[in-house]
Amino acid sequence: MPSQTRPTIRRRRPWAVVLVRAASLPRGRAGLAMVGFIVAIAVLGPFVAPHSTTASIVAPFSLPSGSSLLGGDVLGRDVLSRVLDGGWVIMAMAVAATAFGVAIGSASGIAAAYLRGRWDTIIMRTVDVILAFPQLVFALLLVSILGPTVWLTVLAVGISHAPQVARVMRSAALDVSERDFVKAVELLGVRRRKIMAKEILPNLISPLMVESGLRLTYSIVIIAGLSFLGFGHAPPAPNWGIMINENRIGLVLNPWAVIIPAALIALLTIGINTWTDAVARVAIGIDREAETGMNGDAQTGTLLEMSSVAGER
Numbered sequence: 029m030p031s032q033t034r035p036t037i038r039r040r041r042p043w044a045v046v047l048v049r050a051a052s053l054p055r056g057r058a059g060l061a062m063v064g065f066i067v068a069i070a071v072l073g074p075f076v077a078p079h080s081t082t083a084s085i086v087a088p089f090s091l092p093s094g095s096s097l098l099g100g101d102v103l104g105r106d107v108l109s110r111v112l113d114g115g116w117v118i119m120a121m122a123v124a125a126t127a128f129g130v131a132i133g134s135a136s137g138i139a140a141a142y143l144r145g146r147w148d149t150i151i152m153r154t155v156d157v158i159l160a161f162p163q164l165v166f167a168l169l170l171v172s173i174l175g176p177t178v179w180l181t182v183l184a185v186g187i188s189h190a191p192q193v194a195r196v197m198r199s200a201a202l203d204v205s206e207r208d209f210v211k212a213v214e215l216l217g218v219r220r221r222k223i224m225a226k227e228i229l230p231n232l233i234s235p236l237m238v239e240s241g242l243r244l245t246y247s248i249v250i251i252a253g254l255s256f257l258g259f260g261h262a263p264p265a266p267n268w269g270i271m272i273n274e275n276r277i278g279l280v281l282n283p284w285a286v287i288i289p290a291a292l293i294a295l296l297t298i299g300i301n302t303w304t305d306a307v308a309r310v311a312i313g314i315d316r317e318a319e320t321g322m323n324g325d326a327q328t329g330t331l332l333e334m335s336s337v338a339g340e341r
Contacts, residue, residue, distance in 0.1 A: 043233040049310040056306030062299025066292055070119050073112030081105065081113045081266045089281035099282040102274050107285045114266035115292065121182050121260065122247035128186030129247075130240050133193025138224050138232070140194065141201035152198070155191040163188040164250055168259070176259040185250050189243045200235045204228050234311040241304030245297050252293050268293055 050056040078097075079085055084104035085096065092099045098107035140151040158166065163185075170184040204210065210227050254260050255269025263270055268289035275285035 041233075043237060046234055046237065046307055046310050049313075050303070050306040053306045053310065055302050056310075059299045059301075059303030059306060062295055063303060066115065066296040066299065067119070069112065069292065070115030073115060077106075077109040077112040079106040079109040081110050082264045089275075089278035089285070091282055092284065098284045098288060101271065101282075101285045102278060107271075107275075107282070107288065110266035110271060111268070111288050111292070114268045114271060114289065117261050117265070117267050118248060118251055118255070118269065118293070119296075121178065121185075121251050122244060125182045125185035125247045125251065126189065126240060126244045128182065129189025129243055130193050130236070132186065133190035134197045134229070134232075134236060136190065137194035137197030137199075138201045138228055141198045142205045142220065142224055142228060148198075151194065155194050158187070158191045161188075163246065164253060167250060167254060168257070171254065171259045176262070178261055181251065181254055181260040185247055185254075188250070189246065193239055193243065196235060196239050197232060200232050201228055204231045234307075238304055238308045238311065241300055241307065245300045245304070248293065248297050248300070 051060060082105065084100075085106055086093070086100035086104050088100055088102055088104045090096065090100040090104070096106050096108065098111065101107050101110065136151050136155070140148040161169070166188045167181070167184040170187070171181055174180050205228055210223060213223055213227055251260060252269035252272075255267050256273045258270075258273070261267045261270065263274070271289045272286050275282070279286050
């Protein structure tokens with residue numbers, strides 16, 4: 029008799045299900061479209077810029093013309109070329125700062141929730157101290173003391189994100205750390221570090237994705253603000269935040285030198301925030317299915333936390 033083979037059923041990971049369903053929502057598609065448009069400009073822009081970003085080719089604050097489609101900036105440089113070449117800097121710095129802040133905050137929050145005791149007290153009191161400073165003020169404090177370099181700006185913004193991430197992840201990890209599968213692994217003598225990394229963290233991916241999206245939005249705004257104030261990526265290199273500051277004095281003469289970079293920053297933050305909102309809504313919906321018995325694993329407690337997190341933000 030011919031051998032019968034069973035069809036292989038591949039189960040998607042919970043975080044993949046969240047992303048796929050979020051992309052199917054109207055707000056998710058809108059967010060992805062906006063983010064994709066800005067990312068395409070930032071990535072492809074330097075290769076298609078029609079002129080040098082540092083050479084003066086027209087009169088200062090000249091209006092759009094055939095040789096300069098968006099006119100000139102404060103020094104007569106082509107606005108279009110600087111816009112096309114100035115986005116990848118902010119995006120790269122924002123992604124790096126977000127990754128650093130989310131990594132530090134997640135590790136701190138999970139450690140505080142799982143280890144409890146004095147470690148919980150030390151970590152959360154440190155978080156409270158950093159939270160006493162507004163994010164932009166804290167980043168400005170570090171940058172003004174140690175110097176306005178790119179890596180320090182990324183470090184300062186990342187550190188300013190860590191406390192918020194730590195509080196959210198600690199709240200989500202408190203329930204997961206008390207579940208039976210974690211207690212069973214503890215009885216086997218597995219090290220605490222491995223338990224936190226391999227048992228608790230994988231069950232917090234959904235709230236972690238939402239928090240990462242929110243932190244990325246704030247990173248873009250803070251880094252653009254620091255660039256506007258003269259910190260971070262130094263001129264004459266193009267940067268959307270720097271362009272707004274340089275050309276605001278000629279807003280009446282050539283408004284495009286300010287409007288275009290400001291609009292691109294706004295569109296990017298709105299797109300990321302819209303996509304993050306879609307992810308949060310889908311995660312909460314999956315959690316409600318899990319409560320009815322469709323998913324009897326650790327995602328139940330984790331995704332319940334998403335409801336409070338989305339409401340607070």
